Amino acid sequence: MMMTAPQRTIRVWDIPTRVFHWCLPVALIALFVSADTYAMELHALVGEAVLALVLFRLVWGFVGSQTARFRDFVVGPRGIADYLAGRAPKSLGHNPVGALMVLALLGALLGLAVSGLFADDGIFYSGPLAGRIGNAQAVRIGELHAAGAYVLAALAGIHVLATLWHLLHRKRNLITPMLTGRTRTELDAPPPVFVGLPLACGVFTVAVGVVTLLLHGLTF
Numbered sequence: 001m002m003m004t005a006p007q008r009t010i011r012v013w014d015i016p017t018r019v020f021h022w023c024l025p026v027a028l029i030a031l032f033v034s035a036d037t038y039a040m041e042l043h044a045l046v047g048e049a050v051l052a053l054v055l056f057r058l059v060w061g062f063v064g065s066q067t068a069r070f071r072d073f074v075v076g077p078r079g080i081a082d083y084l085a086g087r088a089p090k091s092l093g094h095n096p097v098g099a100l101m102v103l104a105l106l107g108a109l110l111g112l113a114v115s116g117l118f119a120d121d122g123i124f125y126s127g128p129l130a131g132r133i134g135n136a137q138a139v140r141i142g143e144l145h146a147a148g149a150y151v152l153a154a155l156a157g158i159h160v161l162a163t164l165w166h167l168l169h170r171k172r173n174l175i176t177p178m179l180t181g182r183t184r185t186e187l188d189a190p191p192p193v194f195v196g197l198p199l200a201c202g203v204f205t206v207a208v209g210v211v212t213l214l215l216h217g218l219t220f
């Protein structure tokens, strides 16, 4: 008879990573609805907030809690092959394939938020930094921005389907831990190291400062 290891509840995701995460679906809906209804002031504001969030997450990937650190979850092709072949040891946090999606989503969000600043829709709205480049270029960036938004939406759709696949097919609920921060595991590994909230607040404040300076410092 196969013995199953006893399960215990363990903290896996810190508050900053969870708050960051759940801001994203809300922001994405707001960005698509605002762009669709030409509420471009709102669109720009939400897009700039996403820029600050992503800058925060990139820094948090180096100084944040263990499961949020890139070093903890980004592995090379061999690590991915081992995971797919079932040879990799189980670990807490993102799996190697999920990590690729995390990087793709963060990259797409960053690319969109930055391109939006320089975009011109060719009709009545231009991003706050569009004036710093030629009009033809700004219109071109606007086209790329609009196309890129659908790439991001597709990635987000695949991401959500993947979490549902884990839930329904592999009977592994990844969604509740992203909400509560806790997961049940049979792993005997030491609990991840968590970094305090004050550092996260500090990093986020700096990220907001950088975005504000980027926009207003350059447009004065």
Ligand code: HEM
Residues within 6 Å of the ligand: 017, 020, 021, 024, 025, 028, 057, 068, 093, 094, 095, 098, 102, 105, 106, 156, 159, 160, 163, 174, 175, 176, 178
């Ligand atoms: C309601 C829809 C969504 C659900 C249910 C969901 C679920 C999840 C889950 C369960 C994880 C953790 C995966 C793991 O255990 O490794 C995760 C991570 C992540 N998701 Fe989502 N997600 C949703 C929407 C989105 C959207 C719209 C975006 C971006 C556009 C997004 C971006 C991310 C990112 C960047 C991470 C990595 C978190 C981090 O380490 O900072 N998610 N998501």
Ligand code: HEM
Residues within 6 Å of the ligand: 028, 031, 032, 035, 036, 043, 044, 045, 046, 047, 048, 050, 108, 109, 110, 112, 113, 114, 115, 116, 117, 118, 119, 120, 121, 122, 125, 126, 127, 128, 139, 141, 142, 143, 145, 146, 147, 149, 150, 152
């Ligand atoms: C992650 C962040 C962002 C996302 C997901 C996003 C998404 C979108 C979407 C879906 C559209 C409409 C595409 C269509 O025409 O069907 C759009 C258009 C546009 N967005 Fe964003 N946006 C983001 C950030 C920003 C920012 C920060 C700004 C400016 C401050 C901005 C400025 C614009 C402009 C000027 C257009 C019109 C482009 C055109 O039609 O040529 N966006 N965006």
